């Protein structure tokens with residue numbers, strides 16, 4: 001099947017496994033080899049084989065990953081980076097210039113906030129935080145003529161708020177801005193923002209895309225060729241690319257994304273059911289719950305509701321910290337999206353950098369990345385931790 005057919009005709013799982021790579025013509029290798037090479041022999045000056053001249057500019061192992069990402073997000077082109085933040089930084093410098101303004105989630109991932117607040121602002125990029133779930137507040141935060149990006153996460157990290165991608169795209173485009181969606185929490189299996197009108201998708205591929213907590217990486221997938229050219233230029237000019245070993249691992253993880261995500265969702269639903277009935281849990285935050293304010297929008301734009309679950313305990317910060325200390329199957333740690341379940345206290349861990357700002361998260365909040373272990377063991381572990 002040709003690359004064209006993979007991209008436009010095949011189902012998600014088929015594209016995840018086949019898109020971006022044809023078995024190697026000389027050996028027939030069915031998996032992209034790890035091209036551990038920095039440079040390439042030229043057949044006479046400028047006589048490049050397949051366009052490869054130097055591995056910052058292009059490497060076949062990375063090319064295969066980038067093709068697969070573009071096919072899964074249904075974008076024009078995919079670009080792989082050394083980390084999610086490297087992808088974000090490259091995007092900002094590709095499409096913004098000093099004096100431009102960004103509307104930004106008021107509960108963004110702390111590292112993304114730090115990039116905008118402590119790094120980009122120094123270089124003249126201003127931002128205004130707004131809740132992604134409130135279209136009127138996003139509209140009010142737009143500075144006509146100056147706002148060039150509306151940046152959203154949906155679901156957000158860690159409060160799992162939902163933004164209506166279609167409506168946000170219309171709002172951004174009316175103002176002459178691009179809509180950027182950080183799709184890390186949903187993954188391309190559960191949500192395809194470009195098909196809903198977004199212009200650029202951002203991923204920390206460290207999370208569900210890689211899926212095995214063994215590699216840090218990032219990606220941008222772009223709908224429009226003009227933006228793609230800018231991003232491609234900056235990817236090479238700034239150089240924050242992944243090496244071939246990292247690209248290989250990320251691509252290997254991506255092939256099983258669909259089956260992993262379905263199990264993440266199954267297990268998250270079991271955990272949510274248990275937590276919702278527990279007397280020490282004040283609130284369970286999960287877009288799959290009908291009580292979640294974003295449930296209706298999530299049902300429209302997501303296939304299922306994902307593996308991330310947050311909850312607030314009735315015993316305040318002390319109890320939240322104790323629960324995090326007591327679990328055994330849920331490992332206490334930052335990050336998310338791997339096969340193993342993780343637990344963390346956002347206020348003291350992933351979101352410590354936003355303490356004291358408008359983006360501060362509640363101290364009694366616990367965040368779970370529900371893995372793909374046996375559901376019963378996950379529920380039993382939380383039961384012990386909450387009762388301990």
Ligand SMILES: Cc1ncc(COP(=O)(O)O)c(C=O)c1O
Pocket residue numbers: 083084085086109111112153157182184185203204205206216217218335
């Ligand atoms: C939603 C989201 N976006 C971006 C990032 C940054 O990605 P990375 O850690 O790969 O640089 C993270 C990391 O946790 C994240 O959760």
